Amino acid sequence: MSNWYFKSGNKTTGPLTLLEMIEFAAEGKIQETDLVREGLSNDFVPASQIPELNFNTDIDTEDSEIPLESLPLPEPRQRRGSSSLIFKLVALAGCFFLFIFILNVVTHEMQQSRDYARRLSSLNQLRLIGLGVINYASTANGYRLPVNARPTEKSPRHGWLTAILPYIGETALYQQIDFDHSWSAPVNHDIFQQKLSLYLNPAISEVVSPEGYGLSHYVGNANLFNRDQGLDMGAITDGLSSTIMILEAGENFDPWGAPANAVIPYQIMGPGNKPPFSNGRNVILADGAGRFISDSTDPAVLKAMSTPAGGEPVEVYEAAFP
Structure with a gap:
């Protein structure tokens, strides 16, 4: 406790701790003849009467040591360094987690942007394929769609994706194909x-x-392409804008030359099937329009859109594109 005073001449110094008094005496700032007192109520006495000040230099060092119990305890200090370190660590951890959060948000946004760009690119490719089919039907084939080989057919046939090659800018490739042999024959390999x-x-x-x-990730509607002869587009009585013509596959891809590139659309769409994108797939309708159909679409609607002449009411198709 700081309650010691010493007087040298007319000057009084204090309050001081006993430890400070001892240090002053050791430095010669307090002489034996100076007056000291403890507290404000006690009288001043000569400094030589205070044993702790150790003015008797003749006493053996061991005897002159100040008992530990007589030394005042240092006043407690706040551990500012430790608190500051903890605060810095907490702040650093907060900055780290904020960085991770921002990084995850940015990564998610970038992934969504990439997915959207790929989905749009795929839809544009589908539009070109659909345009190739429509041009095939309208240019030289009496508005009839190209056909795939039926499972029971023995004559060598080629798929509808091969038939439209001249209408998608691949005329030179089309002219190299030997149509007297199957697509998988060595001559066409x-x-x-x-x-x-x-x-x-x-x-x-x-x-x-x-x-x-080489594979194809796009398949045709088997109800339109798997026929003995090309389907007349006028036979799509449910409406060209209500009938799926081509769609994206999500798995089980066939080579583009194979006549098997056709499915019943609703059988690979909706819950339980793997879409090429996170929540659905692109389709091309028989009128050439491109649409994205969600996996959550009513299966009854998907089934109706898979038939060219099912006679379903218009309201059924409107449900697919709210």
Whole structure:
């Protein structure tokens, strides 16, 4: 406790701790003849009468040591350094987690942007394929769609994706194909090994079959393409704008040259099926319009849109595009 005073001449110094008094005496700032007192109520006495000040230099060092119990305890101080370190660590941790949060948000936004760009790119490719089908039907084939080989057919046939090659800018490739032989015959092997970027969804990395053929990520509506002869587009009585013609596949891809590139759309759409994108897939309707159909679409609506002449009411189709 700081309650000691010493007087040297007419000057009084204090309050001081006993430890400070001892240090002053050791430095010669307090002499034996100076007066000291403890507290304000006690009288001043000569400094030589205070044993702790150790003015008797003749006493052996061991005897002159100040007992520990007589020394005042240092006044407690706040551990500012420790508190400051904890605060800095907490602030650093907060900055770290904020950085991770911002990084996750930015990464998520970038991923969404990439997915949207790929979805849009795929839709544009589908539009070109759909335009190729419509041009095939309108230019030289009496408004009839190209056909795929039926499972029971024995004559060599080629798929609808091969038939539209001249209408998508691949006339030179089309002219190299030997149509007297199957698409998978050795004479056609090198041709159908080629990868056609228009038939590949940019969101899908699988581009070649185990046999080395270039794949297609797009399939036709089997109700339109799997026929003995090309379907007259006038026979799509449900309406061209209400019937799916081509759609994205999400798995089980076939080579683009294979006549098997057709499915019943509702069988690979909706819950339980793998879409190429997170929540649905792009389709091309028979009028050439491109649409994105969500996986949450009513299965009854998907089934209706898979038939060219099912006779469903218009309201059913409107439910797919709210």
